[in-house]
Every structure is written in structure tokens, then in C-alpha cells.
Amino acid sequence: LAKTTQPISMDSYEGQEVNITCSHNNIATNDYITWYQQFPSQGPRFIIQGYKTKVTNEVASLFIPADRKSSTLSLPRVSLSDTAVYYCLVVNDYKLSFGAGTTVTVRA
């Protein structure tokens, strides 16, 4: 699995946009970029997945440049309930592997 690098932590305030950038320099042609969210004492929850350009759903947007060596997860107008760990993965099969993730803390 391609390794990813993302910030260990980020702080934000309610109503702000949070952007988390993930580096995946050795991403392979068949790899998809996938983000999961995890709250304490819960299992990871799928947020968004993309291959190239931009993907948007009701929760977040994912921006992927042409070289696909990085990606940015954008969470619009965060609330306190968005405080969680966010994991960036590059996957081309079923063996998901999470690193330490980015702990996002949203303050009032």
C-alpha cells in the first residue's frame, strides 16, 4: 500500500473551513484516494473517495491535482461534532491500512 503523510493535528473554530492535505508521492495508477473519519470509541466512517480532479458530497470535498501525489480534504463550516481523527488512505484493494491520521479539534 502506498504510504501517506498527513499532519498530526489541526485546530479550528466553529463555522470555519478545514482543509487537510495528504501527501502520497508513490501512488499507483490503480490506487484510489479515500478518507475516513473516526470518533472516540467508534469504528471508522467513510467520508469520500476520489481518483482525480474534484469530488464533492454532502459532507466534504476532495481535491486531487493532476499528478495525484497529494490530495486535500475540505470540510466546510465545521461544527464541534466534526472533532475527530481523519485518515487518508490510498487503496486499490480491500486491505485498508490507517496510519496515525489527523486529529481535528473544533473549538467554539
Place this chain on the structure above:
Amino acid sequence: GAGVSQSPSNKVTEKGKDVELRCDPISGHTALYWYRQSLGQGLEFLIYFQGNSAPDKSGLPSDRFSAERTGGSVSTLTIQRTQQEDSAVYLCASSLGVPAGGGSIQYFGAGTRLSVL
């Protein structure tokens, strides 16, 4: 059911005892996965089921670990002669159909927190 259900949510056992962890996947999901999540270790793949078959058991850490799935639905992960290093959160996930092409979107349960004393 509405989501992946795991039981028990917490299990405390003594070293050397056997434990069984249960996973009830989302109805209609043919693929089922077990993972282990330890502090500082991230998420570790254990085993993958497609229907009742386990084409990939490569992540099982030792022969003390086994898993089965019956009726294409419920799965049980069994750990025999538990050791303290088995303490972790055991997560189950399921997905619709066979992972193909890009990455599969997996839906996780809340996990079973296993503590081996």
C-alpha cells in the same frame, strides 16, 4: 440491520482464556473484513470473507486466531489462549459486492475492545 453490529462491545478476559467476537454485517453485504486497531499501531488487516469463504487470511497474526462466517452473514473471530498483546479494539467491516477496480468502501462496526489481563 441498519449498520454493522459487533458484540460484545467490551470484553475483559484472563490470559490463556479463549474469546469469541461476533460481527453482524449490513444486510446484503457479501464481503466482510476483520481488523485490529491498537494504540500507536493504526489499523491492521486480519481476514477477508467473500460469502462464507475466506480467500485472504494473510493478516491473522498466529494460529491462535481463527474466523468463520456462516450463511453469508454473521462472522465470529475466535482467539484461543489469549495473550496480553492481543489487547486491542477488534473492528469488523462489510462492503457491498466484490472489491474491484479501485478501493472498496467499507462500513465499520463500533468494535469490540478486548482487554487481556
